[in-house]
Amino acid sequence: MTASTTYLDSPPADTHPNLVDDEFELPYRLAQIGQLANDVRAHLLKMIHLAGSGHVGSSLSCADLISVLKFDQMDASGRDVFVLSKGHAAPAWYAALMVAGELDPEEIGTLRRIDSRLQGHPDRKRLDLVSVSTGALGQGLSVAIGRAQARRMRNDDSSVYCLVGDGELQEGQMWEAITYAGARGLANVVLLVDYNRSQNDGTLEEIVPLHPLPEKFRSFHWHVQEVNGHSQLAIRDAINNARENWMQPSVIIAHTRKGYLGPGEVLLNGSHSGVLTPEVYEDAVGYLERTTV
Amino acid sequence: MKATRDWFGDGLVDVAAKHENVVVVNCDLASATKTSKFKEAYPDRFFEVGIAEANGIGVAAGMAQDGFRPFVASFGHFLTGKFLEIFQSVGLNDSGVVLVGTHAGLAIGKDGPTQMGLRDLALMRTLHNVEVLQPADGVETRKMLEHVVSHDRPTYLRLCRQPQREVHDEDYRFQFGHPDVVRPGEDVVIFTMGGMVPVVLDAVDVLADTGLRPTVVNASSLPMDHEATNELLGAYRHVLVFEDHFVKGGLIDEVGRIVLDLDRHLRFHAWGVDDYGQAASPEELYERYELDATGVANRIRVATSAASADSDRGKDTQR
Numbered sequence: 060m061t062a063s064t065t066y067l068d069s070p071p072a073d074t075h076p077n078l079v080d081d082e083f084e085l086p087y088r089l090a091q092i093g094q095l096a097n098d099v100r101a102h103l104l105k106m107i108h109l110a111g112s113g114h115v116g117s118s119l120s121c122a123d124l125i126s127v128l129k130f131d132q133m134d135a136s137g138r139d140v141f142v143l144s145k146g147h148a149a150p151a152w153y154a155a156l157m158v159a160g161e162l163d164p165e166e167i168g169t170l171r172r173i174d175s176r177l178q179g180h181p182d183r184k185r186l187d188l189v190s191v192s193t194g195a196l197g198q199g200l201s202v203a204i205g206r207a208q209a210r211r212m213r214n215d216d217s218s219v220y221c222l223v224g225d226g227e228l229q230e231g232q233m234w235e236a237i238t239y240a241g242a243r244g245l246a247n248v249v250l251l252v253d254y255n256r257s258q259n260d261g262t263l264e265e266i267v268p269l270h271p272l273p274e275k276f277r278s279f280h281w282h283v284q285e286v287n288g289h290s291q292l293a294i295r296d297a298i299n300n301a302r303e304n305w306m307q308p309s310v311i312i313a314h315t316r317k318g319y320l321g322p323g324e325v326l327l328n329g330s331h332s333g334v335l336t337p338e339v340y341e342d343a344v345g346y347l348e349r350t351t352v
Numbered sequence: 353m354k355a356t357r358d359w360f361g362d363g364l365v366d367v368a369a370k371h372e373n374v375v376v377v378n379c380d381l382a383s384a385t386k387t388s389k390f391k392e393a394y395p396d397r398f399f400e401v402g403i404a405e406a407n408g409i410g411v412a413a414g415m416a417q418d419g420f421r422p423f424v425a426s427f428g429h430f431l432t433g434k435f436l437e438i439f440q441s442v443g444l445n446d447s448g449v450v451l452v453g454t455h456a457g458l459a460i461g462k463d464g465p466t467q468m469g470l471r472d473l474a475l476m477r478t479l480h481n482v483e484v485l486q487p488a489d490g491v492e493t494r495k496m497l498e499h500v501v502s503h504d505r506p507t508y509l510r511l512c513r514q515p516q517r518e519v520h521d522e523d524y525r526f527q528f529g530h531p532d533v534v535r536p537g538e539d540v541v542i543f544t545m546g547g548m549v550p551v552v553l554d555a556v557d558v559l560a561d562t563g564l565r566p567t568v569v570n571a572s573s574l575p576m577d578h579e580a581t582n583e584l585l586g587a588y589r590h591v592l593v594f595e596d597h598f599v600k601g602g603l604i605d606e607v608g609r610i611v612l613d614l615d616r617h618l619r620f621h622a623w624g625v626d627d628y629g630q631a632a633s634p635e636e637l638y639e640r641y642e643l644d645a646t647g648v649a650n651r652i653r654v655a656t657s658a659a660s661a662d663s664d665r666g667k668d669t670q671r
Contacts, residue, residue, distance in 0.1 A: 184444070192440065205414020205418070209418030235406060
């Protein structure tokens, strides 16, 4: 695939094993995740372009988070659970499944089409690669907690990952769930907050700000980490740390940019509901092609 | 005489002994919903989420998706108040949660309309994959519980606070959706459910000397089996429905739909609660809303006599 692949003689890209951190292997691994994340961005953009609608900015802001989870951190045998509570970012998850070879890329044109498995928001009854159907915001963490509690009862040491949007934290149910998981010390729950600071009607700062978010989670007895949500290394380390903590549920507050394509490149100026015109789409694809080795 | 919530509390412990996947998610109402017995018997299978029904429903949905059969118990009014959560995390996800809504109808009395389960059926009936159940007595509660743990479909179990007498004997066989004739009669058929079943039977007794002999059907599980209900309706001219629920959206609409689909003229009269309800003793409330035996008997008499005086008008509907 790349020159570094040949040089390092690393495992093939289609198996995504959890790698032991190795000073020799890590740079290759990160480069590989970065390339896969770019593939995810290209796939989700094409999907939304073909569908004629979809949440571009929200899908792009979590593409790195989803890529690190899917290609590096989640158990390759499928024991771990991923709950996309911010269901409007469904194209990012479908794209990751396509890049991972679990979903046929032929389906890329079926997003939001009648009878499609690729519903506008994830639907587990139509696509079994979705663990929880979501869409109306604020519900995913509660379900993730139920999954985690069930696993704990069975002495199953797998992890349950839940990705929420920052605006979603304005929902009251989120704080019911955060209170509960903190009180019960549900350490097999890892919550990732896509902190892109933007929601439908404007910025969080304008609508209802969340800061100081880390302090809020700490006071609810969560293990808190803040990372650059576009640094695959930082995300990877944070998820590893989260799994190491066996006393508390973990939250990774990932600072992201809505519409993030790559360093210095933000699609539609980070807008939530900007339209992906053919010109914008072609420019974005051109950028991704230039940055893909 | 025992309330179905009490029969449920006892029965749940019994089925949990045989079904290890049964767990309880409680929203700070274990004593009122009678899951406290389960808590004592199986503390490791009892999850307290506090006064947070939305989270409780979601946590239960997650546990159901991972193979458990969670019972989430609260007042029916509070539980179904979290309808967006029920719709998505339970309904759309097809999560095998058993939502247990207690304190159905007016019977909570002096606590008033903010606690009364009067529009829970209207909400739960809209979800096509949810089984709605309301037992009429202890025998039926036990049989329903056995049915509930025999499958993993989303379920709403509606229970009453008021003690009720037994209307079934031990050999009663619960059949989902099937109209359960608890009193055979002729000409007039009355559909009702839950706490209203003994009330309607008492009302029919009151009418014994008038020569009216209505059939009484316990419609304890929804959706009703259309074929079986149609077959039953073939023998009658008058269909009456009484329910301890708002007049819109509950059993009245369930039966009304079946009657409308029939290619035959039937007289249809139905009664429930036609405002938000209010605070008073249960006795005063059932009297005020004419859902006690006297009120029900009067309504049966008036509806059937008005109908015979005006026999050619075809279908007429009150409320």
